[in-house]
Amino acid sequence: MTPGEYLLGIDVGTTGSKALLIDSRGEIRGSATTEYPMHTPQPLWAEQDPEDWWRATVRSIRQVLEASQAQPQQVAAVGLTGQMHGLVLLDRAGKVLRPCIMWNDQRTALQCAAITERVGLERLLEWTGNPVLPGFTAPKILWVQENEPEVYRQIAHILLPKDYVRFRLTGALVSEVSDASGTSLFDVRRRAWCTEMLDALAVPREWLPEVTxxxxxxxxxxxxxxxxxxxLEGTPVVGGAGDQAAQAVGTGVVHEGIVSVTIGTSGVVFAASEQYRVEPQGRLHAFCHAVPGKWHLMGVMLAAGGSLRWYRDALGETEKAEAQAKGRDPYDLLLEPAARIPAGCEGLLFLPYLSGERTPYPDPHARGVFFGLMLRHTKAHLTRAVLEGVSYGLRDSLELMKALGLRVEQVRASGGGARSSLWRQILADVLGTQIATVNVTEGAAYGAALLAGVGAQLYPSVEAACQQVVRITGTTVPGPASNVYGDYYPRYRALYAALAPEFRELARVVERHWMGNKER
Incomplete structure (x- = not known):
């Protein structure tokens, strides 16, 4: 290995900081992750200490360099990625003023409503491409102003999580377009801070970092x-990307027509776009892509793989015990009988709204439902219905993207759910398109390393980097069941509209009795 041919990707995640070292051929040379805690001092709150990110990052970098026996001069560049939307506040001396308010913090519902009322949804979509959501950065600034005025008076700089690590690495106050897109302060179309939003919220421009x-x-x-x-002192650090954009780079989703579906605890549908597109009702996120001059659309469902894990924990005790005795995976034991059930589960549908929903229904009161149960249905029917219901939910996001004129030529599946051949086939049939898997499994850190390679001029462009190192390892094509799912999908779609009023009423009843039990 000649000097300057290693690339280091750093992922400042929700649970830990990961350092990934690859060579210019895309081969992984080392990986290390150091975990840190998340704090929930009050209901709906989620916070982390930025100093924990830095200590974990330092340890992970040292571990990966030692394990790979790489010399400092062999690292050509560093790329950063990580959790988006978090609010890191610094004073004039660069000191952290309070713990970071994270992406999954839900304390700012009132501030979101106030911003939406002040600006108007139509102008929010025009200016930033997105509605204001509790996880985003801008409403957190208002929360601090209203609830921690002494902290607010000391603010000199606002950073996002990965950009705080950049600050500690380099001393530079810099962000980049994909992460800035999730702040509700960024003009996604123009790829610059939105003067109109800054004025509307009285956020001084000098608080915000330069954007590359x-x-x-x-x-x-x-x-x-x-x-x-x-x-090595002087090692270049590139802009990097938010976690989803970096994940997309790592799986080669950098051209319009290629879409990624990630089935983790949540489900993410991510599509590269050659032009700026906004869903008229704000049901899709519209962000800048990590590829210069391109954007991406993203839909999120809250319980994708999480639905199957709930099902396993609630109804899979027999399979869990058998799996432990036989040294097998309980998911395999659940899914094997489900593969023998016909597509459509003989009329059994599952709504995967176990944590509420985000796309296409931003509804915290939505709930999970098995609909159409008959005496004929077995446990295997229930299992398959969960897989099908999640797949229908992912199709909801894809349909919104198609309605905006986005081409869909191939879907690349990743995450734990994509390891199941049955689930990949159901996805192909429900989505009506080819499902591909790729050789990269290291996620966002890998994409950050590729971005570093572009900055170091080891690759001429992001697209060229992906073409060189990301390879298709398998494909699944739609089969005859596609027609069956075409008939069932409208019935799935109709259920939310029919049940939404009851979801709201049920939430009121549950809250009333929960409060009553609490008082007793």
Missing amino acids: ESPVVSAQVHAEAARATGL
Whole structure:
């Protein structure tokens, strides 16, 4: 390995900081993750100490360099990615003023409503491409202003989580377009801070960092960080990307027509777009892509793989015990009988709204439902219905994208759910398109490393980097069941509209009795 041919990707995630070292051929040379806690000091709150991110990042970098026996001069560049939307506040000396308010913090419902009333949904979509959601950054700034005025008075700089790690690595106050898109302060069309939103919320422009494109070198590792991490002083650090955009780069979703579906606890449908598109009702996220001059649309369902895990934990005790005795995976034991059930489960439908829903229904009161149960149905029917229901939910996002004129030529599946051949076939049949898997399984950190390679000029472009290292490992094509699902999907779609009023009434009843029990 010649000097300067390793690439380091750093993922400042929700549970830990991951350092991934690859070579210019895309081969993984080392990986290390250091975990840190999340704090919930009050209901709906989620916070982390930015110092924990830095300590974990330093440890992970040192571990990966030692394990791979890479020399500092062999690291050509560093790419950053991580959890989006978090609010990190610094004073003039660069000191953190309070714990980061994270992406999954839900305390800002009142501030979101106030911003929407002040600006108007139509102008929010025009200016930022997205509605204001509790996880986004702008309403958190207002919350601090209203609830922690002493902290608010000391604000000099606002950063996102990965950009705080950049600050500690380089001393530079810099972000990039994909992560900035999730702040509700960014003009996604123009790829610049939105003056109208800053004025509407009285957020000074000087609080916000410079913004670059994702593969552009933003700064260099400074001497203090070099001593802490073992990296070479002066090593370039590129802009990087938010976690979903970096994940898309890592799986080669950089051209319009290629869509990624990630089935983790949640489900994410991510589509690259050659032009700026906004869903008229704001039901899809519209963000800048990590590829210069391109955008992406994203739909999120809250309980994808999470629905199957709930089902396993609630109804799969027999399979869990058998799996432990035989040294097998309980999911395999659940899914094997489900593969023998006909598509459509003989009229059994499952609504996967176990945690409420985000796309296409931003409804915290939505609930999970098995609909159409008969005496004929077995446990295997229930299992398959969960897989089908999640797949229908993912199709909801894809249909919104198609309605905006987005081409869909191939869907690349990743995440734990994509390891199931049965689920991949159901996805292909429900979505009516080819499902592909790729050789990359390291997620966002891998994409960040590829962005670093572009910044270091080891690749001429993000697209060229993906073409060189990301390979298709398998495909699943739609089969005859596609016609069956075409008949059942409208029935699935009709259920939410029919049940939405009852979801709201049920929530009121549950809250009334829960409060009554609490008082007793």
